[in-house]
Amino acid sequence: MAVDVRWATTGDAAALATILCEMAVHYRQPPLDHERALSAAHKWLGEESPAYPxxxxxxxxxxxxxxxxxxxxxxxxxxxxxxxxxDLFVRGGAHNEGVGRALIGFLAGHCLSQGIGRIDLTTEDWNEGALRFYARLGAERHDQKVFLRLSGEALKKVLARS
Known part of the structure; x- marks a missing residue:
């Protein structure tokens, strides 16, 4: 059976919430409350610009x-x-069904049709499956950048110093 990929709309909020909850567990985060995820999905899908899904x-x-x-x-x-x-996330029951490849293919098609020159991404160093997947697609590993993050208290400190 074929994989159908599309840009999410407001009608997809429940589906998005389901994926977000499963992603949190996969990425070793505390489980998300489904109602909270659903509320966030409704907000994000209702506010996002249709020009940039x-x-x-x-x-x-x-x-x-x-x-x-x-x-x-x-x-x-x-x-x-x-x-x-x-993030690229495939639910456990859909592994090895071409879902990840279909998602990347959909994104590549969007990039090519919209004059977007490349897709940049990161993955955790412990995520061996993702590293193998991206290598099979031909992704080049770039070591010239370091991933950094400002969050929580660091954001407050930056604001206080500006």
Missing amino acids: HFALAFFDGEVSGLASVAIAHPGIDLERLMFLK
């Missing part, structure tokens, strides 16, 4: 099976926009 959902056998969360960034040094793939 942010969530692609994959459906296999009629069930939500995967998610790609993306952002479009404007010109880098090469004056081309880029897509940043924040």
Whole structure:
């Protein structure tokens, strides 16, 4: 059976919430409350610009099976926009069904049709399956960047110092 991939709309809030809850467990985070995830999904899908969709959902056998969360960034040094793939997640029951490949193919098609020059992404160093998946797709590993994060108290300190 084919994998159907589309940009999420407000009608997909429940599907998005389901994926978000499963992602939290996979990424070793505390479990999310489904109602809280549903509220966030409704908000995000209702507020996002249709010019820059942010969530692609994959459906296999009629069930939500995967998610790609993306952002479009404007010109880098090469004056081309880029897509940043924040998360790619496939539910356990849909592994090895082509869901991840279908999501990446959907994103690649969007990039090519919209003049977006590349997809940048990160993955955890412990996520061997993801590293193998991206290598099979031809993703190049770049070691020239270091992933950093400002959150929580660091954000407050930056604000206080500015």
